[in-house]
Amino acid sequence: MLDYFDVDRNLSQEERLIRDTAREFVQDSVQPDIADHWQDGTFPRELITEMGELDFYAPNLDGYGLPNVSETAYGLLMQELEACDSGVRSMASVQGALVMYPIHAYGSKEQKETWLPRLAAGEAVGCFGLTEPEHGSNPSGMATSAERDGDGYVLDGTKTWITNAPIADVALVWARDRSDPDTPVRGFLVETDRDEIATEKIDGKLSLRASITGEIQLDGVWVPEANVLPDIEGMGGPLSCLTQARYGIVWGAVGAAKDCFETALQYAGDCEQFGGPIARFQLQQDKLAEMATQITLAELMAHQLGELKETGEMRPEQVSMAKRNNVRMARDQSRIAREILGGNGITADYSPMRHMANMETVYTYEGTHDIHTLIVGHDLTGIPAFQ
Ligand code: TGC
């Protein structure tokens, strides 16, 4: 894989090992069937426990048997998974950064003991319910409510576009506590086998097809007080989880773009027109040089962000800048790669068009490109421009 500035030299032995293990897993277990899954709109569910056995879910956390690897190692893992398909990285992102992280950071001892080992092993699947039909970019306007009822809460509302909802065992649902005069947002762990919860699959996606997406319909679901995350109140709860997942996307986007680059470079060398390989044309070399440059810039940003995260100095606004840049880069470069492949580029036999379609989702979820522009703009000027 492209490493023009030799970032490999800075990696520890453990980081190389994790990257190589992920690469091997992808090559052996995922790559052969991923295009079929994408076309069929299915996720290779048999891989969920295999990914657990390989410590792919939240390996950057500690305790409860979690390996506490470096943030760079975690990023490299996301890079390798998304080099295969954004749906595979999404599986690990949601499980690790959006479900295990909040339980680890804000959960009770009992919640941690119940869920972290099972989620880490892939024996249970989690999903993260923040977005609503009328509240996507502005989740703080959420309508989903929690009302006190005996020694628990009753939840009502609809969450939509929820990765893994139809296959989840537990949904982390963010809702406003209407029993409290301040109506703070709180996190509720809702087992999906409870009464009055439905998780319908969303069909017809033309992007991120190798990932299961659904709604969460909460129609008076009762959960005990023990299912509320005790150590967090307010939007800082869900938004802090987004910072973790966005960090993974910063790296993942580099992986998708690298896969596009490698495919295009190989193709340009193999494909002959006008009596020789198309790689000899200056127009194609310009495209390849620009791709390699943009990927390298994004990769360096990811590595520096990893350093900041490792030392606890990373700010959410820096994650926004990197998510915004790296996903736009992957979206643009996957399209250039597709172009280099000519007609073959529009088939599922090659990865660039699949990555290109996936990037439309990645550009939109975890904060749209526009929202990250406004987050960075706010940080630079001190003036919020969201409303
Ligand atoms: P705001 O008033 O700015 O902040 C409220 C509180 O939260 C804190 N905070 C953060 N903390 C950690 N990380 C962040 N990124 C944070 N952003 C804000 C903030 O300091 C404050 O704390 P406190 O203690 O003062 O109360 O919040 P706001 O409601 O005005 O938010 C503004 C905005 C637009 C930036 C935010 O709503 C936003 O990011 N919107 C985008 C929504 C989004 O990204 N949704 C993603 C849904 S999940 C998903 O897409 C999963 S896809 C996964 C996959 O398949 O891979």
Ligand code: FAD
């Ligand atoms: P909207 O917020 O309605 O935005 C529409 C357009 O308006 C966008 O172009 C946006 O940039 C623009 N816009 C909005 N506000 C502003 C503004 N203030 N200024 C300028 N422009 C603005 N959510 C979860 O909670 N959990 C998940 O697991 C999850 N998985 C997902 C999986 C997939 C495949 C997809 C597509 C989405 C997923 N999401 C998930 C939801 C995702 O986070 C939202 O789609 C995203 O936050 C955008 O919200 P929206 O779709 O409602 O668009």
